[in-house]
Amino acid sequence: MSHVVGIDLGTTHSLVAALDSAGRPNLLTNRLGKRLTPSVVGLDAEGRLHVGESAREQLLVHPERTIAEVKRRMGRDLPVTLGDRRYSPTEISALILRALREDAERALGGAVTEAVVTVPAYFSDAQRQATKDAGELAGLKVERLLNEPTAAALAYGVNHLDAEQYVLVYDLGGGTFDVSVLEMFQGVLDVKASAGNNQLGGSDFDQALAAWLGAEFERAHGVSLAGNLAAQVRLKAAAEAAKIALTSVEATPVIIPFLAQGRGGSPASLEVEVTRARFDALITDLVRSTLEPMESALKDAKLSKKSIAEVVLVGGSSRVPLVRRLVAEYFGREPRDGVHPDEAVALGAALQAGLKTGAVSAAHGIMITDVCPFTLGVEVQATVGRERVGGVFSPLIPRNTTVPVSRTETFATTADGQRAVEIRVFQGEARLVKDNLLLDAYTVEGVPPGRAGAEKVAVTFTYDINGILDVTTRVVSTGKEATLVVDKRSQRLGPEQRLEAKERLAREWGAAPVSATPLSAPVPVAPPVASPEADADALLAAATERIATAPANVRPRLESLCNALREARAKNDRVTAARLDAELTDLLFDLG
Ligand SMILES: Nc1ncnc2c1ncn2[C@@H]1O[C@H](COP(=O)(O)OP(=O)(O)OP(=O)(O)O)[C@@H](O)[C@H]1O
Ligand SMILES: [Mg+2]
Known part of the structure; x- marks a missing residue:
């Protein structure tokens, strides 16, 4: 049997979901047992391609042969160099999709040939075409391109089928911002308006903080870091870590040892403290700029902000306290955590895949419409x-x-x-x-x-x-028809070139199977063995053994997870098994 999956192809992370036998969407785990796969592609010293965690690991040490955030280049003629190779943004996305597809096949135990892939609502025609082409190069028929806030709304709506209300989805991810206003009525989700900015996200927060950190370094050591690629990627990584810390603490130290050469040629380090107030000041304009698309979407939907019953926050960057505060101020009340901010989009994509195959509407009676967000x-x-x-x-x-x-x-x-x-x-x-x-x-x-x-x-x-x-x-x-003279999608390949690119990518990928473990830093799960069955056997054996020595308050959960996993495997319900597998892996890891 061939499966149709839902894929959230994100700027920073990608996720894959599928429906289980009861028609519920579930996230699949990748070869490392994780739900989130970093959207990073790298070429290692042996000429092998890596996607995900291992590629992200090498970004810091080998930025010249690693690419992150390729989604921001989609549909534009901005080629990517990985060492001595050149790829188009579409080809890099295809490599990510190929890795996601293989992981999904492993989790589901069957071929995956079709997918619903999500895109920002505010993605242009060229960006959408490029995403569709990337699927094709990865051997996936893109059954549907689904707008990300619409997908999130589906994931929300399926749990609120009786609601009759207006909902606003505020989706601020790593690289893009979308807002959609929907009307919910008897299981019908009617998108009234969408607006957004396809070049705004958490990565811009990182950039703003990194620039400030760079200036602090220059102030302390009298050396500019402009043009120092290695220093810039380390600054950005440190900025992201500090930003995430500042979501839960008021101040955090940022220490980067030996960031660059100081004036006298000796190694110089960065050592500063960043307060949340400082960070907020750096990103205020960026966050404020999300208010205008909200106004515009409400205006187009002919609704006042008072008529919005629920504000659904999606995307990792919606966790930033200043974002939540400004949204709360705008609506005059706290937004609710209606959905999981990282997972809703992929779950919605899986639901859409189910709507297509008929698996969902029967069970849930849900329907969704969408709009064209620009004139x-x-x-x-x-x-x-x-x-x-x-x-x-x-x-x-x-x-x-x-x-x-x-x-x-x-x-x-x-x-x-x-x-x-x-x-x-x-x-x-x-x-x-x-x-x-x-x-x-x-x-x-x-x-x-x-x-x-x-x-x-x-x-x-x-x-x-x-x-x-x-x-x-x-x-x-x-009755004479026109000929196309300017094709703004001209970076799109013709059918023959597409076939050539597809075969070349498959060759480069196949010749160099991705290593399962990162190049550095240990992975918190056992390296994968030959088959999912063997994996699950090993996991069950380890978990069963651990029951006896586990703390009393954890033992019942461990036991029930083991039983549920055995049951799911016996029923051959691979999606449920994959979810339980991930939960059990997490629990064992926590137990040490
Ligand atoms: N706890 C946190 N506090 C602040 N920011 C966070 C937190 N967790 C994640 N982020 C940020 O969220 C962003 C990633 O969000 P998400 O995974 O939703 O984006 P994406 O789907 O990859 O991107 P996009 O939807 O824009 O294509 C990153 O910039 C990350 O730093
Ligand atoms: Mg996203």
Whole structure:
């Protein structure tokens, strides 16, 4: 049997979930027994590719052959160098997806060929295409691209089926920010509006703190760290650790031994204390900038903030105290922890996969709609007084229209004897196209010459549930279609190149199986053995042995976990088994 999984392909972490036999979504664990896999790819000294924990470990020592946060480059022509190799952002994402797929197959004990993959609601067309292509390169049919806040809303909604209320999902992750406003009614989740910023997240908090730490180092030692790649990655890692500490404590020391050479050439270390107040001051503007998309989404949904019954916080960065405080201030009350901030998106993706296969709606009676978060249109000339001005944006699909949607408009020629019409497609909210994003351009040739305005060209925009736009144009009188002249997705590969890239990646990956253990630092679980069965046997044996010596208050839980795991294995319910496996591993690790 082949499984359809839900994948949260995050900027910093990725997660995979699947439905269990009862139709409930569960997270799968990776080869290290963890639910979160760092979205990091590295090439080691032997030319082997690593994905996940081991790649993240080497980021600090070999930044020149390691890549993190590739999601921020998706859909853009920003190639990645790993040592002497070059990859596109799509190929790096494909390597991550391939590793996730293999881990999922291992957890589920069967082939995984299809997936629902989540993307930020505010991802552009090119970013979505790139994500879809990455799936294909990884040997996964991307059954659906699902917006991340919509996925989180599904995970929330499935536990609140009787609720009739408006909900706002605030999703601040490692690299992107999304906000969605939904109406819940009798199991129907209706997305009313989405807004966001696809280049804002916790990584920007790290950057802000790292810059301050760098300045402190310079103040203490008189040496600038600008351009020192090794020092910069260490600063950023230390900044992230300090940021996470400051979520629960008021002040934390940051010590980085031998960060760079001091003035006299001797090694110089960074030693400072960061207070939460200091950190808050550094990130206030960034956090405040999330308020505007919230306003805009509420306005588009024609709702006041008072009408929002529940604010659902998602994404690791929603844990930052200042974020919670500003959101609470904005709504005049505390947000509730309705869902697990790290896990909701992947769980929602698995639910969506279940909706597709029919496994979910039967059990839960849930349905969800979505919107296109930005306006899509074409460039036209407009008459202002007696003047004709070009460069005016004429919307075809206004933002926050429910999808899928198809709209056709006709445009007339503007000059006598005109034989061709250029159709330029833009995304954005500005009145002039120069302030919007050019997506594609088409030239419609073979227009029968005539007086200005005599001939008409019909333009049809079709925006599908994956958020991907298809444009067709036609001369009304002849039926002639246009040819694409500017393809802003030109970094997309053609079918043959895709096949070539797919085979090359599979070769590079296959020739070099990822090592299961990090290159440094011990892993808190036993290295994987040959098969999941053998793994589970070993785990059960270890756990059973531990029961006798475990503290009395833990013994019942240990026993019941062992029994439940045996039962799940006997029933061949691999998803439940995988979850229990992870719980048991965690517990054993805690027991030491
Ligand atoms: N306790 C914490 N306090 C503050 N920040 C945290 C905490 N835990 C995690 N984070 C931050 O959350 C971010 C990761 O969040 P998450 O895993 O939701 O993002 P992602 O899904 O990888 O990214 P995105 O959704 O933007 O693509 C990182 O910047 C991380 O430092
Ligand atoms: Mg995320």
